[in-house]
Amino acid sequence: MSNSNKRGTVKVINGRYRPDGSFHYNYPNTPIYDEAGKLMGVTNPRDLTHIHAYGGESQFFSSLKDGEIWGTKCENPDCEHTGTVNLPYKIYCPDCLKKAIPVNLTATAIKSATVHTFMVTERTGAFNTLEKPIRFINIEFEGVDTILMSYLSVGEPKVGMRVVPIFRKVEPTFTILDLSWVPLGTSVEKLPDGFSFSK
Amino acid sequence: MITFSQKQLKIPQMSKPVYLVTGGMSKFGRAIPEMRTEELVVDAFTEAAEFIKKSPAELKKYIHSCYYGHFADHFGDQLLGEALIHDRLGLDPLGNVGIKTGGATGGSTLWEAFKAVASGYSDCVLAMGWERMDEVPTDEGNNYIACAADKDWETPLGHIYTGYYAVMAQKYWQVFGKSEDSFRKTMAEIAVKNRGYARMNPHAQGPMKITVEDVLKSPVVAYPLRALDCCLMSVGAACAILCDEKTAYELTDNPLLVYVTAGSHTLRVADRRNMEIPLLPNESADQYKDLGERFPGSDRYPGFTGFLAARMAAYYAYGMANIYDPTEDLDLVELHDAFTISDIQTYEDVGIRPYGEGRTYVESGDCYHTNPNTGKPGKLPANLSGGLIGNMHAVGATGIMQAVEVGQHIWGRWAEMHENQKKWDAYGRTKPKDWQNLQVDNAKRGMAISHAGVGSHVTATILVHPDHQLKGRNS
Ligand SMILES: [Zn+2]
Secondary structure, X not given: OOOOOOEOEEEEEOOEEEEEOEOEEOOOOOEEEOOOOOEEEEOOOOEEOXXXXXXXXXXXXXXXXXXXXXXXXXXOOOOOOOOOEEXXXXXXXXXXXXXXXXXXXXXXXXXXXEXXXXXXXXXXXXXXXXXXXXXEEEEEOOOOOOOEEEEEOOOXXXXXOEEEEXXXXXXXXXXXXXXXXXXXXXXXXXXXXXXXXXO | XXXXXXXXXXXXXXXXXXXXXXXXXXXXXXXXXXXXXXXXXXXXXXXXXXXXXXXXXXXHOOOOEEEEEOOOXXXXXXXXXXXXXXXXXXXXXXXXXXXXXXXXXXXHHHHHHHHHHHOOOOOEEEEEEEEEOOOOXXXXXXXXXXXXXXXXXXXXXXXXXXXXXXXXXXXXXXXXXXXXXXXXXXXXXXHHHHHHHHOOOOOOOOOOOOOHHHHHHOOEEEOOEEHHHEOOOOEEEEEEEEEOHHHHHHHOOOOEEEEEEEEEOOOOHHHOOOOOOOOOOOOOHHHXXXXXXHOOOOOOOOOOOXXXXXXXXXXXXXXXXXXXXXXXXXXXXXXXXXXXXXXXXXXXXXXXXXXXXXXXXXXXXXXXXXOOOOOOEOOOOEOXXXXXXXXXXXXXXXXXXXXXXXXXXXXXXXXXXXXXXXXXXXXXOOOOOOOOOXXXXXXXXXXXXXXXXXXXXXXXXXXXXXXXXXXXXXX
């Protein structure tokens, strides 16, 4: 066992992944018995790190720490649905499969974000890092064809409620969790640690 | 995609008819630590063989290719688990393939099996599905299930798949349920009904004799959904044997015509775009003109309230089986009651009721074996197996279990398969003193809907007694 090793990190150098540190840790398995002492099975412990590419969506995940929300728009004049704006960010237009153009939707979000539906739940899965209960919200934006899923950090959600985005600019995780929302008019002191408004 | 070409709307064609010959299932439980998956699978296969008075070895001789539904490799920590099962069934070196479409895995397995026979590739195929969700603690299981959502855009949000569906439930509850107590009570009735029917099923994991009050007092999972509104998490296996006509009649005097179709919709609900409501044969565009007035907030279709994949699967299936009006033309259904509210949503998507009126299927009493309002047989009984809420949701097996249950009614052998004291004893379960025969009298046609999560994949399996095929009313 080498559990004291540094947890794995990765860089891309010359177009290749360069892992550094430990990506898995071994633990001994243990037997499972029933009351009578019969062997029923074994545990198979594990602790490992995956590597995951953001590829063409990197723009979205890297811009959150800068207080920006990026989506994409199909500007192919020959597309059956040209002008479709996607958030979640889509690299290709799903209709014509031409590269969609990145568009900064931060101002649109600040101006028009509205709760389409929501759910408050105490139930989470393993590895959850959000505070409970989680307030899931699904957000409509003017001029955007899709409805983004995220979470509300202040107050109680309601359908039709106006919300504004907040961003984890301090110690960002570079995941979707760096984006959250608060009711329009929320004061800056009420934001969770590490989060701030767009500007 | 939000617009269809005519090519995409083509009613699927078969080069030859396909028959369900037999099916079987294991016991279902939250955890079955004393059995390996192969033991469950062999139980299901043996039940299927014995149902047509064959030995497993005799039945195996007919099988030409194999389709295995097993959703979550992660749970068993075994990739290519399908291949291990194939070997244990002694079906090597026949071709086999694993199928995974989340909660719809069982239905999708039937879909693949169906196409193999319909195309002429095989004359007899095995569709076998299973799941074992007991090999990790529940919260880790929830994380694994959440990994079937988009890992970048959804999974980090709570690692809880239920939450991704629950926002849809909330929207339906507010728009079509109008947040009414009466609607909440209707949801609860489904939970009472399905758990009650599960009491008559020796395979069932979650039988309960409960009241609407019990459901309404059960802990909130995600308002308005309460613990008793939610389906089970299960271990178990189910299988079906599909054949062409000649082989079917070699194996049994009484095979059933089977049609299986599939639809899908975006894995992320976030990506769902507005469209016109695709109509089923018994609907007209006019009837939805004022939907937005009757149900404020329902202006987006399918939005967060409809399962377009279910509608597509039903559209294709009704076209194949000449179903015009499911409530009139079918005698029973097994629906994917993952949650009481998603059950209601599905009534509308598959045309049992028009959009906005799903609740009336329950309130009219039509969905019961015996209509509680009239004491007469329900018009279209639903989930007499107990469904996912009362019987099981062993994901890869679920859609197959549903189809086999429907088949047992059409074969008129439901009581035989559920009453047998030996089966109750073998499964360590006590048959209730008030055990009731839920056989639907003169069942001729039925349907099973298999559904994944937020509606990413849905299949429709229609079973028809060959003497009771419908003539086309759809054109
Ligand atoms: Zn396009």
